[in-house]
Amino acid sequence: MRKTALSDEILLSVEHPERYIGGEINSVQKNKEDIAVRFAMCFPDVYEIGMSHLGIQILYEMFNKRTDVWCERVYSPWLDLDRIMREKHIPLFALESQDPVRCFDFLGITLQYEMCYTNVLQILDLSDIPLKASERDPDAPLGECPIVIGGGPCAYNPEPVAPFFDMFYIGEGERRYDELLELYISVKKQGGTRLDFLEGAAHIEGIYIPSFYKPVYNDDGTYAGREKLDRYAPDRVVKAVCTGLDDAPYPLKPVVPFIKVTQDRVVLEIQRGCIRGCRFCQAGMIYRPVREKSLDTLKGYAKAMVEATGDDEISLSSLSSSDYSKIAELVKWLVETYKDKFINISLPSLRIDHVFLEMMETVQDSKKGSLTFAPEAGSQRMRDVINKGITEEDIMQGSAICFTAGYSKVKLYFMLGLPGETDEDVTAIAHLANGVAMNYFDTVPKEERKGIRVQVTSSTSFFVPKPFTPFQWSAMDTPDEFLRKAHLVNETMENEPNHKSLKYQYHESDLSKLEGVFARGDRRVAEVILTAYGKGCMYDSWTESFDSVKWDEAFRECGLDAGFYTLRERPLDESFPWDFIDIGVTKDFLEKEYLRSKEALITPNCRDKCSGCGAARFGTGICTVPGKVSEGYEA
Amino acid sequence: MAPEYVLCRERYLKDMRLRIRFSKHGPVRYIGHLDIQRYFQRLNRRSGLKVVYSEGFSPHQRMSFAMPLSVGCESDAEYFDLEVSEAASSGAVINAMNSHQAEGILVTGCVLLPDNAQNAMASVRAADYTVSFRTGYEPGFDMEAVVAAFNASDSYIILKENKKAAKKKRSFRGSDTEPPAFKELDLKKYVYGLCTKEDNTVFMRVSAGSADNIKPELVIKALYEKAGK
């Protein structure tokens, strides 16, 4: 029987000990003696969140398919265990073998959101790995201290956490990891050093070694560029793109947790990327071009995964499921196949129209839950600014169809603080919500309402400009301005004729400020993260542990102004610390899109018309549809 | 090994109620009761058992557990009842389930229940426990002698928290007829067997089930009291 790293006493004293025991269904056990590379794959947040992440499951499957690699999982110990581990000097361990992370060859950390950055430090600290890569001996033989490698969407601007990582993998993991592992094995065999390996890895597409560069700044504090410190440091890093998604590794036997986690179902990734090009959306740019999986592939996945997990729900995953060309066919097949097997089908991120409703009717018998629309902005002008191709008419038609079908709850998602937003755009959020409620009364005759009151819940989140989006030049609102706008929405809503049917929710703004700094920050920000961590900051995305006072102190002590990163509208000729990464989509295209946004000009989606964003150079997905890619696009 | 029963739908022409026995050892002892239920729901599906589902909007598997096991306890025998529409034999059920288990959980028995059988929960009368002491936490007294003294006594009155009364007390608020939150209980009546073993463990058979459930902690606490600790 496996032994746990934690004693009975500790396991009995912490919340949810199941987080730490491993041994879940489909978790992989191997014999360490037969293994060349031990890889610890970490999601720096609590188990329930980390276990819900598809990307890690994909890499877990891919690595463990190799007989010479054993990939294990690591998550952030929750605050209660964190305290005990520090007190008793218990090293952080991986779940499968329960062995300390320190004795692994790699520690891979996925960066899914900026607010996990202090948890990255927690992971390194508890693993007893020096927090800064510069403190890890470059001349030591490989295997002495794990190579710390970062990935995920936040790695597209790695600079704020660059000092903590030996390397970043930019792009899709399916593509280049084998090459990296082979290199590691051969350097280790030859008795090479850490530096030997890093220099070799610098040649692999998608790999970025931060210690090979030194950022330089202008007198006004803006980023000027970088000096190369190593002879093998390349000029640019091209993101790794997976070209044949149908043949790419996929977790057909995903790990099934003992405890209930956020994503507790079979997840089918139906496509990667998005045709839409919403101007605020980073995922929509960095995952270009859109690539679909074939129906047969997905059917095979569903069958295998249901069998291997025993899950009772299948969920589709993609940035915009309605844009999958065979969505109706897929849903029909899923429903027909699983209807008598007590397996539910859930369909997130769908556009609400007739096709959608037909699908919903087949999916759930007569349970009418709530329906979600994401107009993102209240006024049509603002929706054009962000290139959200959805009109008020779409929303009204969509909600009318739903109301007629018996739904009475609608959720609306908006963003506040979008570039160029006026108070009129802000109050338009309340008007739109009111319009949807009114639409109910217009569509559903009184006798059919059965005493049910329509409920329209609007939530707003604060807009944070992200790198590699047309808004990467934009200024962000101050926390006070955010709150003022949220109050304005609230006030307007209270004065709407149908205010009794309207509900409004918004999130805190301090967190957004920090997210803004990390998203578009440079390497100097790392010092602030380190300082805040030293003050005890951790789990910043959790309200119970977020401490804005400590963060303010950290900025002050490091002599950095958060506003420098968030509040400036950046000039078009400013260099960005992330410019060296090549995502396919060009800076030129982003700039054009930024300028078009200022004129509220819509840009067509990839299916309607190619806009020549640059992603076609990867020669895959929608860009390869004959006659699709054009040289440029007219303004 | 339990005898193999032939379970055949043709013979019964209706859904069958099976009583499943399983053991739980090693790290999986930290899986709580609700999660064990979820675990078995998934296991049943992975094993391809033809489980009967309830009617209604959110159908669930017809499965009922005998008793929750405290987090941290290992067990040789836990029980639940499961309704299936089809099953070849008890051996087939056991094999199917055990080929999809997590390490440490094992189905060790499966029998077909007669129509008039009480459900698993109502069938529980007693439970056997073996209490072992962690290094550094061994009793600092002669356990064997204390156990012998306990066994020789006519009665052993303890105060047991009266959960129902404790709950009521909150709703009574301020009245002077508050029922006591603790009730007196003669532990001797509920301890059916108690002895020490050579490996320094304490074995006990105590009353269990929905009526008078005695947790092993209660008995150990009594022994420590008796030893004056």
Ligand code: SF4
């Ligand atoms: S090159 Fe054209 S089709 Fe391809 S992703 Fe860019 S805009 Fe879309």
